[in-house]
Amino acid sequence: MFILKEAFRGLSKNKLMAVVTFGVMFFSLFIFGLFLISTVNLFLLIHKAEEKVQITAFLQDDLSQDEIEVLKRDISSLMGVKEVIFVSKQEALEKFREELGEDSELLEALETNPLPASFDIKLYESFKDPDNLENLSNKVDAMIGIEEIKYGEEWVKILDRVIKILVGVDLILGIIISLSSIFVVANTIKLTVFARRDQIEIMELVGANNKFIIGPFLVEGIIEGFLAGAVASGLLFGIYIFFAARLGDFILLTRELFISVIIFGTILGYIGSHISVKRYLRAPIGAEIPKGK
Amino acid sequence: MIQIYDTDVIFRKEWYGLKDINLKIEKGEFIFVTGPSGCGKTTLLRLMYMDLFPTKGEVIVAGFHSSSIKRKEIPLLRRKIGVIFQDFKLLQDRDAFDNVAFALQVTGAPKKQIKERVLKTLADVHLSHKRDSLPYHLSGGEQQRVSIARALVREPFILLADEPTGNVDPESTKEILALLKDINASGTAVIMATHELALVKRSPYRKIALKMGEVIEDTSDYLKEEIFLDKL
Numbered sequence A: 001m002f003i004l005k006e007a008f009r010g011l012s013k014n015k016l017m018a019v020v021t022f023g024v025m026f027f028s029l030f031i032f033g034l035f036l037i038s039t040v041n042l043f044l045l046i047h048k049a050e051e052k053v054q055i056t057a058f059l060q061d062d063l064s065q066d067e068i069e070v071l072k073r074d075i076s077s078l079m080g081v082k083e084v085i086f087v088s089k090q091e092a093l094e095k096f097r098e099e100l101g102e103d104s105e106l107l108e109a110l111e112t113n114p115l116p117a118s119f120d121i122k123l124y125e126s127f128k129d130p131d132n133l134e135n136l137s138n139k140v141d142a143m144i145g146i147e148e149i150k151y152g153e154e155w156v157k158i159l160d161r162v163i164k165i166l167v168g169v170d171l172i173l174g175i176i177i178s179l180s181s182i183f184v185v186a187n188t189i190k191l192t193v194f195a196r197r198d199q200i201e202i203m204e205l206v207g208a209n210n211k212f213i214i215g216p217f218l219v220e221g222i223i224e225g226f227l228a229g230a231v232a233s234g235l236l237f238g239i240y241i242f243f244a245a246r247l248g249d250f251i252l253l254t255r256e257l258f259i260s261v262i263i264f265g266t267i268l269g270y271i272g273s274h275i276s277v278k279r280y281l282r283a284p285i286g287a288e289i290p291k292g293k
Numbered sequence B: 001m002i003q004i005y006d007t008d009v010i011f012r013k014e015w016y017g018l019k020d021i022n023l024k025i026e027k028g029e030f031i032f033v034t035g036p037s038g039c040g041k042t043t044l045l046r047l048m049y050m051d052l053f054p055t056k057g058e059v060i061v062a063g064f065h066s067s068s069i070k071r072k073e074i075p076l077l078r079r080k081i082g083v084i085f086q087d088f089k090l091l092q093d094r095d096a097f098d099n100v101a102f103a104l105q106v107t108g109a110p111k112k113q114i115k116e117r118v119l120k121t122l123a124d125v126h127l128s129h130k131r132d133s134l135p136y137h138l139s140g141g142e143q144q145r146v147s148i149a150r151a152l153v154r155e156p157f158i159l160l161a162d163e164p165t166g167n168v169d170p171e172s173t174k175e176i177l178a179l180l181k182d183i184n185a186s187g188t189a190v191i192m193a194t195h196e197l198a199l200v201k202r203s204p205y206r207k208i209a210l211k212m213g214e215v216i217e218d219t220s221d222y223l224k225e226e227i228f229l230d231k232l
C-alpha cells in the first residue's frame, strides 16, 4: 500500500521527469514496434517464398497406374516429404494451356500431348535448405521410372543466402534496439532517482527494507512503461490502419504484436528502474567499507 | 550496549579516519563527542549505525557485530537507532506529520499505530501545532525537532546526533539540548557530536574528545579498564 502511494506521489510530484521518462519510453517502444512489424512481415515473406520451393519429378511416359502408385508411396516415405501430388499428362496440358492464354490455339495443332506427367513433391519447412533439396532430389532421381528432376537449384541457393542474411540482420537489429532502449530508459530514470536520492538515504537511515526502498521506483517504472507501450501501440495501429488501405494485405499485424509492445514497455520500465535504483542504494544498503590498508 | 574494540578506519593509504578506538557505552548514557573539524566525529557515529565498517577491529551495537552482520540485518539495527544530522534531512515534499510517519511507513507498520505514535512523538518535541507544516515553512530549530521526532518515533534505545545544533540559532540550540536531555532522562542513550566546546564545558556529562582520529580524552576512563578486563 505504502509502495503504491509513494509511487503515485513520486509521479505527481515530479511531473516533468515523469513526462520526459514517458516520452523516452514511448519513442523507444515505437521504434521497437516498427521493428516487430518489419520482423513479422519479413518472416511472412520468407514463408511465402519458401512455400514455392518444391521438387518436381517428371515421369517416364510408359508407366502403368500401379507403377505410379508404387513410386508415389516410395517418395512419400522419404524423410522430409510432406505431400506428393500427382499431375497427369492431361492436367499438365491444361495448366500449360491456361498459362499460354490467348496463344493456346497453338496447342491445337499438336496431335499428341508433349507434356510428361509429374509429381509435385512438397516438403516440410525445415527440409528446404539447399543440401537437403539436393540430397532428396538425388534419391528421387535414382528411382526407376523418374525421367527428370527439377527444383530450381540456383534460385533455392540464393533464397537460402538471402534468408540467412535477413534473419541475421534482423536479430542483430533486435538486440541493438532492445539494449539501447533499456540503456536510454535506465539513464532517464536515473535522473528521477537522482532527484530523490535524499528519500533513499532517509529510508536506509530509518531501517527500511530493500523492498520498500526500491518498490515505489519499480512501480513508477512499470506504470510509465505500460502507458508508453499502450500509447505507442495505439499509434502503430493508427499508422497501420492508414497504410493498410494502400498496401492491401501485404502488411500483416496481429493483436499479439500490440500486446508485445505493451509487455516490452512494462519490462522496460521494470528493468530500467531496477538498474537505476540499485545504483543509488549504498553498497548494498548503507554500509561503506573503506578500502584502506 | 555499544562496544568498540581496537578499531581503525582507514580511508586511503595512511589516511586514518579513526585510529585505535576503544570505547564502551552503557545504556542510558549521555555523551558528548568533541574535537575540531575533521577529527573523526562523524566517522565515529557512522560506525555506530553501521553506515561504515571498520578497517580493523570490531564494533558491536545492540548485539550486532560489525564483523558478522548480514546485509539484511542492517535495517533491523537501524530501527533500534535514531540518527539526526546538522542538515535535518527532511523530505521537502511532505509535512511534519508525514516526515515522522515515514520512518514507520517504510517498515510496513499498521496505519492506526502510525497515527498514534506520530502524534505522541510530535507532542514530545512540542510540535503538535505544526504537524501540517511543510519543512519549508518551519524554522531551523523546528525542522530539527521534526527530525528528532522521526528518530524517536520508533523508540530507539540510542539517539545519535551529529552536530544537531550546527544549523540553528542560539535560542533553538538551548531548546534542542533541553529536548535531548529529556530524551535521555526517559532512558534513551544520547551520543552527540559537536565542536561547540562552550556547550560541553558546562555540562556534567561524559565527554569523549577526538583529535586526528584518536581519543585524547574520555571522562569516564574507568570504562577503559573494564574493556581491558573484558578482553582478558
Ligand SMILES: Nc1ncnc2c1ncn2[C@@H]1O[C@H](COP(=O)(O)OP(=O)(O)OP(=O)(O)O)[C@@H](O)[C@H]1O
Pocket (backbone or CB within 6 Å): B011, B012, B016, B017, B035, B036, B037, B038, B039, B040, B041, B042, B043, B044, B195
Ligand atoms: N568517505 C570518506 N572518504 C575519505 N575520507 C573521509 C571520508 N569521510 C571522512 N573522511 C576523512 O576522515 C576525517 C574525519 O572526518 P569526519 O567527517 O569524521 O570529521 P568530523 O569530526 O565529523 O568533522 P566536522 O566537524 O567537520 O564534521 C577527515 O579528515 C575526512 O576528510
Ligand SMILES: [Mg+2]
Pocket (backbone or CB within 6 Å): B041, B042, B043, B162
Ligand atoms: Mg562531522
